[in-house]
Ligand SMILES: CC(=O)SCCNC(=O)CCNC(=O)[C@H](O)C(C)(C)COP(=O)(O)OP(=O)(O)OC[C@H]1O[C@@H](n2cnc3c(N)ncnc32)[C@H](O)[C@@H]1OP(=O)(O)O
């Protein structure tokens with residue numbers, strides 16, 4: 001059954017008697033960095049309580065990167081951490097094992113009764129189509145009803161198979177629980193038979209080369225020519241962003257595995273931010289600061305956006321600002337920036353100070 005074949009009236013009905021009513025809108029909660037940790041790793045687990053408040057999302061990972069022998073310890077470790085921690089403004093997510101794995105049923109039937117009241121989002125890996133979301137949707141409704149939960153747990157799908165990419169729109173619209181999508185470049189590369197061996201990021205071989213110089217109309221093919229590395233993930237991220245925007249949910253970049261290359265990591269994150277993603281994964285504590293920086297609009301952009309909003313008055317017509325035309329459409333882009341800045345300032349006091357300071361600066365400029 002696809003979302004389209006479910007009656008519009010039924011779409012927002014709970015899928016089990018006693019389950020909480022699905023949300024009509026997915027809240028726009030800051031989620032610049034979704035920080036992964038392995039709850040079966042004692043060193044990582046010990047750090048989690050102190051990370052509350054320093055990152056928008058903490059995610060207890062149960063799937064890939066957790067050894068098969070540690071699956072149960074990771075699940076139980078996540079329960080222990082969640083029960084013993086006050087997460088305050090930080091969201092708690094988990095990534096469950098794949099739906100065809102021997103672990104996923106126990107993941108869901110253990111986590112929902114034990115910590116369902118604390119879990120904001122469940123990330124489902126290797127989603128192939130709407131049928132995967134429908135399965136999780138119904139099972140979650142049954143478990144929520146049994147556990148007496150009053151808030152539905154949201155679902156986030158990782159796009160990491162060719163079939164998942166082909167079905168991206170139906171995945172986003174499969175359930176009112178759908179919170180968003182992440183790119184899974186490592187599994188996706190394998191599934192597509194791409195010839196890479198990396199976890200996200202670019203590849204020096206994927207490039208375009210400038211034309212050869214011509215002398216008297218003849219191409220000099222011996223001359224050295226500049227090459228420009230291209231983004232392997234542009235097509236998939238653009239598709240994800242459109243599918244998410246169409247369904248009122250959120251798109252995220254995924255993992256960047258070269259932990260030491262903070263510059264390329266920042267570039268990859270920024271490409272995703274500019275294309276419309278709201279956040280990314282962080283695999284190592286040092287990627288949190290990169291994500292927070294990139295996925296928070298710059299002070300300059302917020303200042304400019306506020307000036308456009310002020311100059312556009314009732315929001316219609318066209319004005320000139322700094323030699324450029326601004327109208328209803330550029331105003332809408334500026335409102336995206338201003339609203340995001342407000343949401344982030346509400347959870348990030350340091351950012352609030354910076355945004356408030358430029359408010360004062362641009363007031364001075366106008367006066
Ligand atoms: C394709 C995919 O599916 S991607 C998603 C799945 N992968 C993951 O979730 C990977 C998560 N991250 C990790 O496993 C680790 O960061 C690794 C293996 C990449 C690197 O780990 P290390 O070699 O221990 O890194 P490093 O020595 O720099 O760690 C420094 C400290 O930070 C801790 N640390 C490392 N990563 C994390 C993390 N994600 N969360 C919390 N603490 C962490 C380490 O335990 C270490 O603690 P210590 O100072 O008490 O010894």
Ligand SMILES: O=CC(=O)O
Pocket residue numbers: 064125158160183184185186187188199200254255
């Ligand atoms: O799960 C993430 C991926 O890149 O694969």
Ligand SMILES: [Mg+2]
Pocket residue numbers: 064125160184186187
């Ligand atoms: Mg994967």
